[in-house]
Amino acid sequence: MNHKIVHLPSGLYFVATPIGTARDITLRALDVLASADVIAAEDTRSLRKLMEIHGIPLNDRHIVAYHDHSGAGARTRLLSALEDGQSVAYASEAGMPLIADPGYDLSRAAAEAGHLVTVAPGASAALAALTLGGLPTDAFFFAGFLPNASGARRKRLQELAAVPGTLVFYESPKRIAASLQDMAEVLGDRPAALCRELTKKFEEIRRNPLSELAASLAQAPVKGEIVVLVDRSRGDSVSDGDLESDLRSALLSNSVKDAAAIVAEMHNMPRRKIYQMALELAKDAG
Secondary structure, eight states: OOOOOOOOOSEEEEEOBOSSOTTOSOHHHHHHHHHOSEEEESSHHHHHHHHHHTTOOOTTOOEEEOSTTTHHHHHHHHHHHHHTTOEEEEEOSSBSTTSSSTTHHHHHHHHHTTOOEEEEOOOOHHHHHHHHSOSOOSSEEEEEEOOSSHHHHHHHHHHHTTOSSEEEEEEOTTTHHHHHHHHHHHHOSOEEEEEESTTSTTOEEEEEEHHHHHHHHHHSOOOSOEEEEEOOOOOTTSOHHHHHHHHHHHHTTSOHHHHHHHHHHHHTOOHHHHHHHHHHHHHHHO
C-alpha cells in the first residue's frame, strides 16, 4: 500500500485521477482518497476500481455520484457534509477535476459558502497532449468539446480562429473525422496533432496538417480518448494590403469563391475572412 490515513481539515478536496495508466496518480491523491470523510465521483465505478487497484478501502463510506445528471441534489448533499465539518474528496472520471468536467458548480458553491477548497493535482490529457504534440506550448487555449452539429461547430471554430496560441480540443471518436474536416475548412490547413489513448497501451500521436488528418480518419476510423491540437494562425503577419493585392490577382480569372479559397490556402488563413474581403473587392470593381 502506498497510501496513509491523514487528518484532513474540513473542506473540499479535488483529486486528479489517471487518464489511462492506473499508476499515474500521486501519493497525496491516494492519501486524500483514503482519509476523506465523504467521497464523490463523476463515475463511481471507475473510482471504486481505481481505489481497489491501490488498496484503498471504502470501509463504511459510500461514493456519491456527482455528474451532469445528478443535479443539485448531490451538490446539496456534499455541501451539507461540509457544513457538518467533514472533508469531501471529489474525483473526475479521468484527469484533472473541472477540466471538461462537472465539478465547477460544486467548487463555486463551496468557495462562496466559505469552505476550504483545494486540489491534489495530477494527470491532465490536455497537458500530456501538449507535451507530445510537437506544436508551440508558449501559449495555448483549451476549447474543450466542440458542438455536435456541424453548423454550431463551424461557428465556434470561427470564433477561435484568431486565438494567438495552440488550440486544444477534446473529441469523441464518433465525431472526430467530421470535426477535423470542419477545422480544415474553417481554420485553414494548419499543422495539427491527433493524440489518442494517452498513457495507454495503444497510445498514438499523428502529426499532420488538418486536411491530411481528416482524410486519414475518413478512410480508417479510430477509437479511444482523443485530444486534438491545432497550431495558431500564421496569417497575422500578412498585411491587408498584401491580401487585397493577391485577391485582385486571383479575381482576374476566378470566381469570388474560388479566389477566396486560393488566397486563404496561400496564406493559411480562415476562408470566411478572405471571402468577405473578396466580396467587397468584387462589389467595388462592379
